Amino acid sequence: MLISDLPTPALVVDGPSLDANLATMAAALPGPRLRPHVKAHKCTALAQRQADAGHHNFTCATPREVIGMTAAGLGDDLLLANETIDGSRLRAMAECGGRVTVAVDSDETIAAAAANGIREVLIDVNVGLPRCGCEPDDAGRLADLARGRGLDVRGVMGYEGHIYAFSEREERTNATEQAMQLLLAAHEKVGGPIVSAGATGSYDLNRWATEIQAGSYALMDVAYGPIIPEFRTALYVLSTVISVSSGYAVADCGLKAFGMDHGNPTMDDAQVLLVSDEHITFRTRNSVRVGDVVRVWPAHVDPSVAYHERMQLASGAEPGAELIDTWNVDLRGW
Amino acid sequence: MLISDLPTPALVVDGPSLDANLATMAAALPGPRLRPHVKAHKCTALAQRQADAGHHNFTCATPREVIGMTAAGLGDDLLLANETIDGSRLRAMAECGGRVTVAVDSDETIAAAAANGIREVLIDVNVGLPRCGCEPDDAGRLADLARGRGLDVRGVMGYEGHIYAFSEREERTNATEQAMQLLLAAHEKVGGPIVSAGATGSYDLNRWATEIQAGSYALMDVAYGPIIPEFRTALYVLSTVISVSSGYAVADCGLKAFGMDHGNPTMDDAQVLLVSDEHITFRTRNSVRVGDVVRVWPAHVDPSVAYHERMQLASGAEPGAELIDTWNVDLRGW
Numbered sequence: 001m002l003i004s005d006l007p008t009p010a011l012v013v014d015g016p017s018l019d020a021n022l023a024t025m026a027a028a029l030p031g032p033r034l035r036p037h038v039k040a041h042k043c044t045a046l047a048q049r050q051a052d053a054g055h056h057n058f059t060c061a062t063p064r065e066v067i068g069m070t071a072a073g074l075g076d077d078l079l080l081a082n083e084t085i086d087g088s089r090l091r092a093m094a095e096c097g098g099r100v101t102v103a104v105d106s107d108e109t110i111a112a113a114a115a116n117g118i119r120e121v122l123i124d125v126n127v128g129l130p131r132c133g134c135e136p137d138d139a140g141r142l143a144d145l146a147r148g149r150g151l152d153v154r155g156v157m158g159y160e161g162h163i164y165a166f167s168e169r170e171e172r173t174n175a176t177e178q179a180m181q182l183l184l185a186a187h188e189k190v191g192g193p194i195v196s197a198g199a200t201g202s203y204d205l206n207r208w209a210t211e212i213q214a215g216s217y218a219l220m221d222v223a224y225g226p227i228i229p230e231f232r233t234a235l236y237v238l239s240t241v242i243s244v245s246s247g248y249a250v251a252d253c254g255l256k257a258f259g260m261d262h263g264n265p266t267m268d269d270a271q272v273l274l275v276s277d278e279h280i281t282f283r284t285r286n287s288v289r290v291g292d293v294v295r296v297w298p299a300h301v302d303p304s305v306a307y308h309e310r311m312q313l314a315s316g317a318e319p320g321a322e323l324i325d326t327w328n329v330d331l332r333g334w
Numbered sequence: 335m336l337i338s339d340l341p342t343p344a345l346v347v348d349g350p351s352l353d354a355n356l357a358t359m360a361a362a363l364p365g366p367r368l369r370p371h372v373k374a375h376k377c378t379a380l381a382q383r384q385a386d387a388g389h390h391n392f393t394c395a396t397p398r399e400v401i402g403m404t405a406a407g408l409g410d411d412l413l414l415a416n417e418t419i420d421g422s423r424l425r426a427m428a429e430c431g432g433r434v435t436v437a438v439d440s441d442e443t444i445a446a447a448a449a450n451g452i453r454e455v456l457i458d459v460n461v462g463l464p465r466c467g468c469e470p471d472d473a474g475r476l477a478d479l480a481r482g483r484g485l486d487v488r489g490v491m492g493y494e495g496h497i498y499a500f501s502e503r504e505e506r507t508n509a510t511e512q513a514m515q516l517l518l519a520a521h522e523k524v525g526g527p528i529v530s531a532g533a534t535g536s537y538d539l540n541r542w543a544t545e546i547q548a549g550s551y552a553l554m555d556v557a558y559g560p561i562i563p564e565f566r567t568a569l570y571v572l573s574t575v576i577s578v579s580s581g582y583a584v585a586d587c588g589l590k591a592f593g594m595d596h597g598n599p600t601m602d603d604a605q606v607l608l609v610s611d612e613h614i615t616f617r618t619r620n621s622v623r624v625g626d627v628v629r630v631w632p633a634h635v636d637p638s639v640a641y642h643e644r645m646q647l648a649s650g651a652e653p654g655a656e657l658i659d660t661w662n663v664d665l666r667g668w
Contacts, residue, residue, distance in 0.1 A: 007420055009668060039611055061612045081614060083576040084586065085625055088343055105577055108624035130608060130615050132577040132584050161610070242417040243439055243466040250466050253420065255637040256666075260595040261609065274464060275595065276495070277373055277636050278395045278416060281464050289443035291419055302611050303589040307640060309667050332590075333643050334343060 003238060003312065004293050005321040008237040009253035011254055011308040012295075014317040015324055017234035018049070019219060025217050026053040028204060035079060035196060037215025040302050043311060044072035045327035046218065059196075059213040063089035068331045070098030077101070079122065079196065081157060081213060083109045083132050090116035095134045102145060105134040109172055114149035121151050122196060125186045127158035127179035136182045140189025157193030158183040159213070164201050169227070180208035200224060200231070209223060214277045219301045223262055235305070236295040237265070238319055239280065239311075241288055253296055254278045259303025266297045293319045306332055321325045337646065338627050338653040342574040343587035345642040346629075348651040349658055351568035352383070352552060358564055359551050360387040362538060369393045369413060369530060371549030372665060374636050377645060378406035379661035380552065386633065393530075393547040397423035402665045404432030411435070413530065415491060415547060417443045417466050424450035435488055438480060439468040449482035455485050456530060457518040461492035470516045474523025489528030492517040493547070498535050503561070507539045514542035528663035532557060532563070553635045557596055569639070570629040571599070572646075572653055573614065575622055583622045587630055588612045593637025600631045627653045640666055 003012055025034060036050045039061035047058060047069060057077035059068045063086070066078050075098020084090060085108055093100045103124040104110045113121055123142050126133030130315050134142055143153045163172045185193050187196030198212035201224060206212060212295035214226060219235040237258065239251035246257065258265045264272045270284035280296060288294075295317075298304035305311070310328050314321040337346055370384045373395035374496070381392060381403060391411035394400045400412050409432020410461060418424060419442055427434045428451030437458040438444045447455055457476050460467030468476055494513035497506045514531065521529050529578045532546035535558060540546060550558060553569040570590070571583035588611050589653045592599045604618035614630060622628075629651075632638035639645070644662050647653040 001565065007668065058392065082586075083584075086577065088341065106624050109576070126579065128578070130582055133579075135579070144502050239418065239554065242419065242443070243468075245460065245464070245467075248464055250417075252416075255593055255595050255634075256640040259589055260593065260637070261589050277463065290440050299587075303594070306590040314578050334341070 001323040002319070003314045003323055006238060006312055008238050008293065008322065009257045010241040011305065011311040012236055012238050013219065013311050013313050014234045015313050015315055017024055017232035021218050021220060021231045021234060021294070022049060022053045025203065025214065026055070027203055029212055030054055030225060032057050033211060035211045035213050035317045036218070037061070037081070037213050038069060040067050040215030040305070041219055042305055042329050042331035043327050044068060044074060044330055045325070047072070047074050047313070050218065057211070059215070061095050062334050064334055066093050066098065066100055067096045070096040075099060079103070079157070079195070080247065083124065084114040085109060087112060087116045094118050103144065103157055105132050106142070107145065110142060110146045110149060110151065114146070114151055120154050121150055121192050122154055122157045122194060123186065123190050125156050125158040125183055127160050127182045127197070128175070129159055129161040131159070133158060136186040145191040153190060153192050154250050155196065155197035156183055156187045156190050159199065160197060160202055161199060172202065176202045176205045177208070180206060184208055200228060216301060217231035221262070221301050222266060222299055233297060235301055236297050239294050239296050240310030241290055241292040241294060244288055245289055248273060248281050248283045251280050251282065251294050251296065252278060253280055257307055258298050259300045259306070261303060262299035265299055268295055270294070295319065305329055336653070337572060337648045337655050337657055340572060340646055342572050342627065343591045344572040345594045345639065345645040346570055346572050347553065347645050347647045348568045349647050351566040351651060355552050355554060355565045355568060356383060356387045359537065359548065363546055364388055366391055367545060369547050371395070371415070371547050371553070372399050372403060374549030374639070375553055376639055376663050376665035377661050378402060378408060378664055379659070381406070381408050384552065385391065391545070394551070396495070396668050397427050397550045398667055399665045400427050400428045400432065400434055404430045409433060413437070413491070415530070417458065419429045419443060419446040421446060421450045424452055428452050437466070437491055438476065438478070439466050441479060444476060444480045444483060444485065448480070448485055453486055454488050455480055456489055456491045456528060457487060457520065457524050459490050459492040459517055461494050461531070462509070463493055463495040465493070465495070467492060470520040473520035477524040486525060487526050489526035489530065490517055490521045490524050491530035493533065494536055494540070496529060496532060506536065510536045510539045511542070514540060518542055534562060536642055551633060555596070555603055555635050556600060556631055556633055567631060569635055570631050573628050573630050575624055575626040575628060578622055578624055581615050582607060582615050585614050585616065585630065586612060587629050589636065591641055592632050593634045593640070594635060596633035599633055602629055629653065639663055
């Protein structure tokens with residue numbers, strides 16, 4: 001079957017580009033140097049490819065991701081790099097059969113983890129992005145508190161996501177170093193073997209963390225292309241042209257197929273004019289007819305994938321490529 | 335059970351506001367004067383409430399919505415207000431057991447409908463929004479073509495979505511009238527009993543259509559509030575505060591819980607600073623603690639609902655309201 005024969009809209013993975021991305025990353029950060037973040041793809045079949053590339057420790061953003069990864073046989077060492085005080089979900093993770101470590105950054109999150117059977121934690125430290133994470137100066141106290149509650153503190157984590165604000169590599173390197181100095185200072189007080197940090201955008205800048213939580217590299221965001229050209233954009237939405245008017249045409253994908261926080265999706269040789277629930281209106285100099293299939297590239301992979309029940313693995317980037325496999329996006333929801 | 339006891343993020347429907355919205359609309363556009371659009375909520379349980387309010391003809395945006403509505407016993411008269419040339423899906427709709435009318439706007443969409451067992455169509459006419467729809471002058475020819483292929487042409491449809499660009503009611507009224515003059519001129523050539531048009535934003539302006547395809551009015555978009563204050567915002571995401579820092583706090587919902595095309599979601603008495611995959615960072619003058627639950631209001635209902643497996647019907651707008659029912663968002667996907 002060809003990709004162009006799929007019902008649309010269809011979320012398509014360019015298999016060779018995915019393979020190249022996995023190989024590039026595995027060469028740079030082999031084995032446990034990378035803790036791939038599954039939130040980017042929410043797909044255990046794709047995670048299995050990452051495991052096949054040598055990475056057996058994974059990062060998750062939700063309890064459902066943790067439990068789903070374990071159910072898929074990928075529960076060797078899972079980090080919930082996020083805080084929760086949901087007792088039911090903490091217990092479900094504690095009892096899921098995988099090795100589960102959760103991030104904690106407060107008295108409350110430590111108490112919830114300890115009370116619900118979680119055995120291992122990382123102290124989540126704020127290293128510059130205004131999100132979760134304790135003050136670096138508070139990390140030692142929290143580690144002591146956690147150990148006092150019987151938890152094994154495996155180390156620290158901190159996400160230097162604010163470095164994406166800098167367009168120059170040198171600025172990103174400096175910002176990463178400053179962030180990691182905060183994390184290493186906290187780690188001195190906390191102890192444990194793990195210093196977990198990073199992202200696709202810092203995978204080759206961050207020399208301080210013991211492991212990097214990169215996720216986007218596998219399918220790759222269009223926005224990151226200019227700063228990390230060694231990874232290829234490997235995900236698009238195949239769409240069918242359903243209407244052609246003077247000056248524009250319309251294809252059958254829209255706001256329910258694309259995360260829009262990074263702006264409109266983009267198209268090959270075409271200008272996107274309007275995106276509505278189930279339509280994308282575009283202008284192109286090429287001739288276009290009802291029934292043509294077009295590629296539409298999400299501006300942001302993670303929230304786009306989360307709209308789709310499945311992704312289609314293709315033998316190449318073109319709609320004429322063959323369908324190799326259908327992967328369920330099986331880690332959606334919470 | 336109280337809403338505040340739900341696992342989060344949870345999509346919550348304020349039941350009294352929903353009921354008020356349904357009653358207000360049913361009074362303004364009783365029975366078949368309204369053809370509620372299910373794309374806004376993708377939920378057959380909510381559609382059943384619309385049927386209970388007297389509306390038995392529905393509008394759909396996808397074949398799955400058509401087939402799911404029929405399976406739920408709501409297939410009296412379903413309009414796919416969208417074009418498709420997908421033969422499998424057209425056949426599935428033709429054979430689903432409901433009365434199904436599809437929009438057509440070209441030779442190709444007429445041929446696909448006729449070849450795959452569809453019996454009834456509307457001619458979709460472009461009345462000003464650059465999306466689907468034929469030129470008004472071409473509508474008569476397409477109707478003749480469709481009848482020549484054995485299709486029953488029930489009339490015309492046209493979506494005056496461009497009127498939302500006007501902030502003043504008088505401007506929207508004028509733009510609606512201009513759009514409907516185009517549609518009525520097309521209807522003269524096409525014939526048939528139906529002139530289908532409109533949206534929540536024109537429900538009380540459009541005196542020319544025989545039926546109005548309003549969807550947003552049930553759960554109501556925040557953005558429409560200022561121009562249509564008679565409908566209440568009835569949908570929010572309940573979220574739990576998971577981290578509190580100096581100057582801001584973080585709750586457990588993010589880009590995978592909200593359509594972002596209309597911008598950031600909003601919060602009660604708080605400023606949203608950052609939205610990432612599973613987090614919302616906000617600033618508030620109120621005291622906030624880990625474990626507090628907060629309401630986060632989507633900027634755009636339709637693509638927000640499409641992220642969620644279910645919605646929770648509540649006895650009121652506050653998190654202290656009681657849980658009345660859990661509704662599956664069962665019309666997701668394509």
